[in-house]
Amino acid sequence: MAKLIAGVMTSHVPAIGAALDNGKSGEPYWQKVFSGYEESKNWLAEIKPDVVILVYNDHATAFSLEIIPTFALGCADEYIPADEGWGARPVPVVKGDPDLAGHIAQSVILDEFDLTIVNKMEVDHGLTVPLSLMCGQPKEWPFKVIPLCVNVIQYPPPTGNRCYNLGKAIRKAVESYDKDLRVVIFGTGGMSHQLQGPRAGFINSEFDNRFLDKLSTDPVALTKIPHLEYIREAGSEGIEMVMWLIARGALDEDAKEIRRFYHVPASNTAVGHMILENAPY
Ligand code: DHB
Ligand code: FE
16 A cells, blocks of 8 residues: 655745756855755655655646636646746656546545646646755656645635645545555745735744744644734745645654754745654654
């Protein structure tokens, strides 16, 4: 049977992708960011997942205000990189796993989480920057990816509690799949940041570090944070952190924290990263 072995949480700052793509990752400003991921890259290369379920948000690349799915599950064979801002990143095409994705869709929808099924979709920095941080610059991504795109762009986003419970349903789906696959789930976005309005540039390290502590040891406490508290305490884009709760819900409540990194700033954003492993560790 498939096994969900670990969760990787990480920010998705687009400037990180641009730094890597333009050969600037060795510059002191960026070195501080990339150095936080060196051990994590080794860890991922060692545990060799077959599939990564990548929980992320789109930034008006694949979806616009015309269609706003709350949860969109990628069931395609492949996903072409595209982007706003700096444009499409020169990274490999992302290969999917339509068979496992279809199984997850069936299991989760029958468990009453009404996902949108997406058979064609471009993927932006929300998905490709986490891959770059964890895999570097390979010719091909070393595993298949099932994208799970979450609306955290346009009000109303899903609640943290809904996200956490969806994670539990995803775990159940994965572990009822009859192929021996090693599956890792990524929860991405965050940490505190605000890109517009009078508070543009807002970062709250105290909130972020409390969030990381609770994510590790008391995730249920985080499921009770209302949207207004995210926006007040972590900035308007801090709401992206509900996506980490999907990944956390797919892990054991007492999953083991094996890696943590926090750094301010990268572009306008606080960068946060954590790896949690399910038993047996
Ligand atoms: C920045 C961060 C984001 O998450 C994003 O989508 C765009 C820009 C930033 O820090 O500049
Ligand atoms: Fe973003």
